Amino acid sequence: MADAASKEPAVRRERLAGLSTTREHVSVTPGPPAARLALRAGEDALNSVSRALGVSVPRKPKTSARAKSGGRVALWLGPDEWLVIDDDGADLPAAAGRAKALHSAVDVSHRNVAILVAGEGAEACLAAGCPQDLSLAAFPVGACSRTVLGKVEIVLWRTGEQTFHVEVWRSFAEYAYAFLAEAARDV
Amino acid sequence: MLLIHCPYCEEERAELEFRHAGEAHVARPAEISAESDEAFEGYFFIRTNPRGIAYERWRHIHGCGRFFNAVRDTVSDRFFTTYKAGGKKPDAAKFAGAATDGKDKG
Numbered sequence: 364m365a366d367a368a369s370k371e372p373a374v375r376r377e378r379l380a381g382l383s384t385t386r387e388h389v390s391v392t393p394g395p396p397a398a399r400l401a402l403r404a405g406e407d408a409l410n411s412v413s414r415a416l417g418v419s420v421p422r423k424p425k426t427s428a429r430a431k432s433g434g435r436v437a438l439w440l441g442p443d444e445w446l447v448i449d450d451d452g453a454d455l456p457a458a459a460g461r462a463k464a465l466h467s468a469v470d471v472s473h474r475n476v477a478i479l480v481a482g483e484g485a486e487a488c489l490a491a492g493c494p495q496d497l498s499l500a501a502f503p504v505g506a507c508s509r510t511v512l513g514k515v516e517i518v519l520w521r522t523g524e525q526t527f528h529v530e531v532w533r534s535f536a537e538y539a540y541a542f543l544a545e546a547a548r549d550v
Numbered sequence: 551m552l553l554i555h556c557p558y559c560e561e562e563r564a565e566l567e568f569r570h571a572g573e574a575h576v577a578r579p580a581e582i583s584a585e586s587d588e589a590f591e592g593y594f595f596i597r598t599n600p601r602g603i604a605y606e607r608w609r610h611i612h613g614c615g616r617f618f619n620a621v622r623d624t625v626s627d628r629f630f631t632t633y634k635a636g637g638k639k640p641d642a643a644k645f646a647g648a649a650t651d652g653k654d655k656g
């Protein structure tokens with residue numbers, strides 16, 4: 364047993380494995396694993412960090428920026444704080460480390476879980492627990508924000524007119540998923 | 551629900567995203583170990599707790615994470631203005647007309 368265990372890498376169980384909710388107007392499904400980076404940097408470091416990450420780190424509140432190619436995005440969380448997500452699981456700390464300017468980059472890949480909310484009822488489903496104005500005028504495609512969903516903190520990112528990406532701390536994931544699945548029944 | 555303008559997010563957000571963080575413009579003494587007990591008590595424990603216009607720190611804890619300052623009426627709960635941390639303290643006279651005057655209006 365010990366020999367077998369030492370040869371096999373540990374298998375990480377996805378927090379929301381096997382869960383999926385599809386209602387008439389909205390679906391709530393766990394997102395795939397991804398690499399995530401908590402990035403802090405001052406104004407004078409942004410050009411250097413942007414070059415290193417291959418994505419132009421946004422300066423404007425509530426906005427995101429995608430890399431020209433590949434599934435990498437930088438979400439504005441605060442005046443000197445971003446959440447960088449890479450769908451391909453790239454080594455983001457190594458990429459950020461190529462920047463010479465002073466910054467902080469912490470790998471939080473396994474701290475968060477993604478939940479995808481999609482469909483014509485996606486906006487209403489999230490509005491059941493999120494106090495922000497999620498209309499397209501106030502929260503357009505590409506908008507992102509740290510906010511709350513019910514009793515937990517989330518990062519909300521609008522990826523399309525009818526699709527949202529929710530980032531939630533791993534230990535809050537079941538609550539957030541159950542909240543959205545329940546809300547989906549009423550949409 | 552109150553809507554509070556965050557000077558960093560540059561828009562109004564629901565009260566649920568914020569946390570109150572005590573009185574604003576309380577300056578920490580430069581040489582705190584040199585303070586007398588009375589002076590330290592004044593700095594550390596004594597707050598103005600006014601009826602009417604109050605200067606407060608708030609934190610957009612479930613948003614941009616930033617601390618900022620607000621001028622609020624403690625009777626009506628109305629926010630007169632918010633401004634970035636380190637910003638100049640707005641003159642109370644600016645809000646006096648709109649503030650609760652201390653008399654109960656029933």
Ligand SMILES: [Zn+2]
Pocket residue numbers: 556557558559560610613614615616
């Ligand atoms: Zn803010």
